[in-house]
Amino acid sequence: MTEWRPPFALVGAWLGLLVLLALTVTLAYVPLGAANAVVALGIGTIKAGLVAAIFMELRHRSGLTLIFAGAGLFWLGILLWLGSMDFLTRT
Amino acid sequence: MSDKNYLTTDYTLRSWFLTTDHKRIAILYFASLIFFFFIGGAAATAIRIELATPQADLVSSDVYNRLFTMHGIIMVWFFLIPSIPNTLGNFVVPLMIGARDLAFPRLNLMSWYIFMLGGCITLFAILAGGVDTGWTFYTPFSTLYSNSYVIVAAAGIFIAGFSSILTGLNFIVTIHRLRAPGLTWYRLPLFLWSLYATSVILVLATPVLAITLLLMATERFFGVGIFDPRIGGDPLLFQHLFWFYSHPAVYIMILPGMGVINELVSCFSRKQVFGYKFVAWCSLAIAAVGFLVWGHHMFVSGQSLIASLVFSFMSFIVAVPSAIKVFNWTATLHKGSIHFDAPMLYALAFIGLFTIGGLTGLFLACLAYDVHATDTYFVVAHFHYIMVGGMVTAYFGGLHYWWPKITGRLYSEYWARTAAVLIFFGFNLTFFPQFILGAEGMPRRYHVYPPEFQVWNVLSSGGAAILAVAYLMPLFYLGYSAFFGRRAPANPWNAPGLEWQTSSPPPEFNFASQPVVTRAPYQYNEHFQAEPQNA
Ligand code: HEM
Ligand SMILES: [Cu+2]
Numbered sequence: 001m002t003e004w005r006p007p008f009a010l011v012g013a014w015l016g017l018l019v020l021l022a023l024t025v026t027l028a029y030v031p032l033g034a035a036n037a038v039v040a041l042g043i044g045t046i047k048a049g050l051v052a053a054i055f056m057e058l059r060h061r062s063g064l065t066l067i068f069a070g071a072g073l074f075w076l077g078i079l080l081w082l083g084s085m086d087f088l089t090r091t
Numbered sequence: 092m093s094d095k096n097y098l099t100t101d102y103t104l105r106s107w108f109l110t111t112d113h114k115r116i117a118i119l120y121f122a123s124l125i126f127f128f129f130i131g132g133a134a135a136t137a138i139r140i141e142l143a144t145p146q147a148d149l150v151s152s153d154v155y156n157r158l159f160t161m162h163g164i165i166m167v168w169f170f171l172i173p174s175i176p177n178t179l180g181n182f183v184v185p186l187m188i189g190a191r192d193l194a195f196p197r198l199n200l201m202s203w204y205i206f207m208l209g210g211c212i213t214l215f216a217i218l219a220g221g222v223d224t225g226w227t228f229y230t231p232f233s234t235l236y237s238n239s240y241v242i243v244a245a246a247g248i249f250i251a252g253f254s255s256i257l258t259g260l261n262f263i264v265t266i267h268r269l270r271a272p273g274l275t276w277y278r279l280p281l282f283l284w285s286l287y288a289t290s291v292i293l294v295l296a297t298p299v300l301a302i303t304l305l306l307m308a309t310e311r312f313f314g315v316g317i318f319d320p321r322i323g324g325d326p327l328l329f330q331h332l333f334w335f336y337s338h339p340a341v342y343i344m345i346l347p348g349m350g351v352i353n354e355l356v357s358c359f360s361r362k363q364v365f366g367y368k369f370v371a372w373c374s375l376a377i378a379a380v381g382f383l384v385w386g387h388h389m390f391v392s393g394q395s396l397i398a399s400l401v402f403s404f405m406s407f408i409v410a411v412p413s414a415i416k417v418f419n420w421t422a423t424l425h426k427g428s429i430h431f432d433a434p435m436l437y438a439l440a441f442i443g444l445f446t447i448g449g450l451t452g453l454f455l456a457c458l459a460y461d462v463h464a465t466d467t468y469f470v471v472a473h474f475h476y477i478m479v480g481g482m483v484t485a486y487f488g489g490l491h492y493w494w495p496k497i498t499g500r501l502y503s504e505y506w507a508r509t510a511a512v513l514i515f516f517g518f519n520l521t522f523f524p525q526f527i528l529g530a531e532g533m534p535r536r537y538h539v540y541p542p543e544f545q546v547w548n549v550l551s552s553g554g555a556a557i558l559a560v561a562y563l564m565p566l567f568y569l570g571y572s573a574f575f576g577r578r579a580p581a582n583p584w585n586a587p588g589l590e591w592q593t594s595s596p597p598p599e600f601n602f603a604s605q606p607v608v609t610r611a612p613y614q615y616n617e618h619f620q621a622e623p624q625n626a
Contacts, residue, residue, distance in 0.1 A: 064267065068294070075295050078382055083331045086386065086398035 013054040020047050096499065096596040111196035112599060114497075117181035119203050124178060125566075127169040127210065132559065134162035139521075139555040145542045155538040156223035157239065163226030165217075168248050169210050171482055172340065175347035176293075177206075177258060179489045180286050182497060184262060186590035186597060187280050189271030189606040194264040202254040202261070209251030216243035225536065227337070230318040230329040234310045242311060245304040252297045255343075259293030262286055271589065273608035280588055280612050281370055285350025288374035292339045292346075292381070300336035303329065330392055334385035342381045344478055345445070346374055348485030349416055352438050355488050356420050358586050359435035360427025363613040366419045373412035380409045390461045399458055406456035413449050417442060432584075433507035437488030440515040444480030448473060451526065466536070469529025475522045484514065487565065494569065495583045499596040500576030506568040513561035520554025587614050 024043050032039060053059045058069055097114045100106070107115060137158050141149040150158065181199065185192050193199050216222060222244045224233040233241050266287050270279070306317050307329070316322030318329045357364045364370055386394060386402030420442055429435070451473040455461050464470060495501055524547040529535075533544050540548070582591040587610070593602050 068263075071291075072295060075382055079299065079331075079335050082383065082386065082398070082401070083328075083335070085401065086327065086331065086394045087325070089395040089397040090393075091395065 009054055013050050016050055017047055020050075095598065096594065097599045098499070098596050100599050109200070111192070111200055113181050113185050113193050113196065113199060114597065116199050116203055117178050118497075120173060120177040120181060120206075123203075123207060123210065124170055124174055127165055130214075131162050131165035131170055132562070134158050134165070136555070136559060138162060139552040141538050142540075142548050143552040145540050145545050145548075147539050150538070152538060153223065156225075156536070157217075157221035159536060160222045160225050161217050164213060164222065164244060164248070166478075167226055167340070167344075168251055169206075169213065171344040171478055172255060173206065173258075174344075174482065174486050175351060175489060176262070176286060176289060176343075177202075179351065179486070179493060180262065180347065181258075183493060183590050184265060184283065184286065185269070186496075186593065186601055187283055187588060188266065188269055188274055189589045189602060189608070190265065190269035191600045191602070193261050194268055195261050198257055198261055202257045205257070206251055206254035209247045209249070209254065211247075212250060213244050213247030216240035216247060219243065227333060228304075228307060228329075229333075230307065230310070230326055234307055234318060242308050245308060249301050249304045252301045255293045255297045259290035259297075262290040263294065266290075271606050271608055274589075277368065277371070278608055278611055279371075281353035281364060281367065281374075282347075282350035284371040285346045285353070285374045288378040289343050289346045291375075292343050292378050296336045296339040296343075296382070299332060300340075303332040303336065306332070327389070327392055327394055330389050331385070334388045335382070338385040338388065339378070339381045341474070341477070342377055344482050346377060348441065348445075348482045349374070351485045351489035351492070352420060352441050354588070355434045355438035355492055356423050356442075357613045357615065358492070358584050359430045359432055359438070360424050361430075361615040362423055362427040363611075363615065364419065365422035365425075366415075367611075367613070369415055370419050373415050376412040377409065380405070380412070384409050387456055387461070390458055391465045403456055403458050407453065410449060410453055410456070417446055417449070431508075433502075433504060433511050434488045434492040436508055436511035436515075437484050437491065440511065440518075441481055441484045441488065444476050444484060444515075444518065448476030448481055451476065464529055466534055467529035468525040468533045468535055471535050472522050472525035472529060475525070480518050480522065484518075487511070487514070490565070490569075492584070493590075494572070495579030496590060496595045496597070498573045498576070499579050499594075500572045500574075501579050501583065502572035502576055503568050506564065510561055510564040510568070513557065513564070517554050517556075517558030517561050521551050521558050522554070524548070524550045524554075588612065 020043050024040060027039050027043075028036065030036075052069065056069070058066065061069075097112055107119070110116060110119075137150065138155070141147070141155060141158075147155075181193070217240075219240050221239055222237075222241055223239045224237050224241060228241065228245065266279070266283055309315050310317045310319060310324070314322065316324040318324040318326050320326060353364050353370060384402055384405045386398055387406045390399050390403075420438075451469070455464060455470065455473060491502070491507055528544055528547045528551075531544070533540055579595045581594050583595070584591070589606055589608070592606060
């Protein structure tokens, strides 16, 4: 909050997200087999990174804030990991 | 300095409803929680009266479903989760760290308004016709079949969730930023370690609940296939998401209770808590590992066997830090100079009841036994031992302990002890028979049962009547003391915590001058030889 940032960072990030969105939609129609999911998740990760770094301003934060943001991500990982373990091993 | 304290600075309604003083906000929460506790309690009373006989002679099955749902929703989200953090926590956190207030006083007030808004919306759902899904809102019942006020109730809980998140945030920032000079992490009272761990869970888990309820509403309104397999959803997904919040939530309900018990056990055995660092880190361990065990609520849901095995194993691990705490309290009592004042009676009751609750949790964590016990009264007894026997008892203990600080008055020790003993007795009579009922196979959430179960049900209902009276007693003697009790000294228990170093009740900004901490917490033996002076 202290440091003033030119808004083009925000606009740029927004445009970037739109491009990535278009990419996701397009690639969803390209038959890549199993790679479709990997590509979609990869793009999703980049989008989330953009939001976290630029809109949430995490790139200017230090220490504690980053630990908490990371912890949220880590715990989301646990939810997805243990949850999908059930889905993948159901008989 | 003037002799005004936080209660007497101003008497207008405005000064209460627009206050940013953490102590006044604690009182606002306190009043609201008494209100919700009564509503939840009224539902419980109706349930126990119905179950005194095997037939359905009080309410219809439909009304019964709405009764236990209302009981569960109100008690979990509008009593247990906010209870200790928002009343006792709000009051003592800044006092214990030597601060003037929480880090975000206005956010604190806003949390109360959000909480009340959520509460009112949920109450509206109940008055308008009620909800019959159970507090767990399992799909597909909640999304497809139930024609009760599911969305309205869920909206209320969704909104109240924001209050939880904001409170957690406020506590975390306060504990990091506003500690008095010299108050290092290892000098922090253990109550604050437990509230810190609780806040971490509040911040990390509550959003998942909010999203889950939102998804449920989306499916119910728009028929988007999220949980319904006919339109491409997965019904187990709901349970995964729900319990990912709700298992950690049971620790939101118990960790603050454990924190209070540390203060009480130490004060009334006049000893430092045994193994301070272990107890402190166990709070964080419970918070962290508690996120890995939600699948033990889904053993019979049809989740994969591998998942069940992993969750079963993890559940045994999460019991370890809880057990360490029990051992440490016992070791603290060992050779202590024990005083059986009312708060201590509550603390001892807590230790016994929590141990029973925790050990039966291990039964349920065993796959094979859980298949037998799921959805029986055994589970009901298990979680009531922890949430009512543990949490509510700790709440009463803490309330008595800090009562002189909050009101500046002393209560009747005689009546307080009587109530504590009666609560312990009534509680066990109510819930112990339910273990037996459950082991014999009586299902939960039924209002008609075979006559051979009646004996235990009558005992349970009788116990509930005693418990109801015992829970009402503090309302009278504490209420009386708030207005007519003897004036309390600043430090009636002769305790070393910072909160006792300011007057009772504290002035508006807590301390006349910034306190400085030079010693580890709980130094009872070295510097505090005197007896507690409460008569
Ligand atoms: C320490 C605080 C604890 C609290 C507040 C607590 C609370 C609860 C609650 C509320 C339920 C019932 C949920 C429902 O179906 O409505 C429950 C069930 C269960 N608890 Fe606990 N519990 C605690 C500790 C434990 C521990 C330490 C274990 C295992 C080591 C455990 C194992 C279980 C299992 C397996 C069930 C599911 C039983 C079933 O539905 O078949 N609990 N607990
Ligand atoms: Cu659980």
